Amino acid sequence: MAKRIMIVEDDPIVVKYLKALFDDNGYETVVAYDGTEAENAVKEAKPDLITLDLELPKEWGPRFYRKMRKDEKFKDIPVIVISGLSNPKHAITKAVAVLRKPFDEERLLGIVKSTVG
């Protein structure tokens, strides 16, 4: 069964980009445009991996992440941070990787493959 990736990102163009990139490489995708949507989507879709932007409308990425980690069912979902902030490393310490925009797509795919296969 195809692994499912949840894309949490507010820029529709970047969403299209990530979605096409993951679709082309055989992953299923779910999209959430802000932190609140992400909270609901994670429960419904039970993703195998999450790519997370930090600056989001309504609720920022780090807050969504902290809430998610309090829930036993979801706390081990691996998270890849993709952010335009110049120093995003410290926001989410348990992230499997932190990529800065603009990111290298091969590197992102490599990390995804080695994390969920």
Added chain:
Amino acid sequence: MQLYFLMGIMMDDINAKSTILLVDDEEDIRDVLTLSLSDLGHKVYPAENGKEAIRIFKEINPPVVLTDIKMPGIDGIELLRSIKRENPDTEVIMITGHGDMDLAIKSLKYEASDFIAKPINIDALHIALKRVLDRILMRQKLWEYTENLERLVSEKMALQDRLSSLGLMIGSISHDVKGLLTGLDGGIYLLSSGFKKNDQNQMDEGFLVVKTISSRIRKMVFDILFYAKEREIRREPVDVLGFADGVADVIEAKIKDRRIEFNRDFDKAPEEFEVDADFLRSALINILDNAVDACLEDEQKKSHKITFCIREDNTYTIIDIHDNGIGMDSDTLEKIFDLFFSSKGGKGTGFGLFISDNIIKQHGGTIRVKSAMHKGTNFIIKLPKKRHKAE
């Protein structure tokens, strides 16, 4: 290079012709000295006592004064002091009689430049004069250097101001740039992946993304260029209707498919105005873009309307832009023309209205803004029809 060349000429000039006030109560000495100093090329003003000397000094302000110490009435020391009070830079050479050493030393205390003893040896006088003239020249050079240095410092400060605001600007846009570059990567990926799969939809989508992003990058780069290099405006007669329709077309293309009505009201516009069309166009598009955003952001009203009106009175061409969008509170209203101020979060660079305001000012015009929260905003731009004479 040129500066030194000029100074060379001045040096010769001073050596050849200084103006000297000569004060001595003995007519013979005055005559002899006047003759020999004139022979050396100096312009000599003789005076026979202190009172006359002060009168002449005030009139011609000579750089050099040569005065006897012992004179009836105002003596040399007193004259020296009043000249130094009048102009401290004046070089005063004292002529001392035999055994006047105490007076000579006293005169040095009062800042006399030098003294020479009677009977006067013309060579010694020449040397003394050369020394004071050199000093005058040195002072002049020093003054020029100081002046240059001050200019350099103020130029450097202006440069620093510019650099630090450029730094600020780069800081504020770098985040936007990263977003745009990521988007561009995305567009390119969609395109190339569409090609591989021969998926026309994805190719179209990719192409649209590339197009959108490159126009945003283009706008940002132009904003930066405008800010980094303020070119002079070039005003020329422009057909108002053609210009206004051009601006309106750009905005209408943007609000296509949105529920915003766009009104062109150019019936009372003048036929022609003298403006820098490129500049004014970007100023107006910035303002109209904001009007569009204000309408999109307002979720309370069902329908939105932007009016773009150009009219005239006797002295001004008036451009009136009105929207019934979200409006601004007074805090926002106060800051809208500030550089880097943006109320649009990540979407704004804080350049737009700053640039618009600058452009209107460069045209000798004014912008007035009225706005009320949830009611709308009104920009009124007045451009003088006749250029100010000072321009």
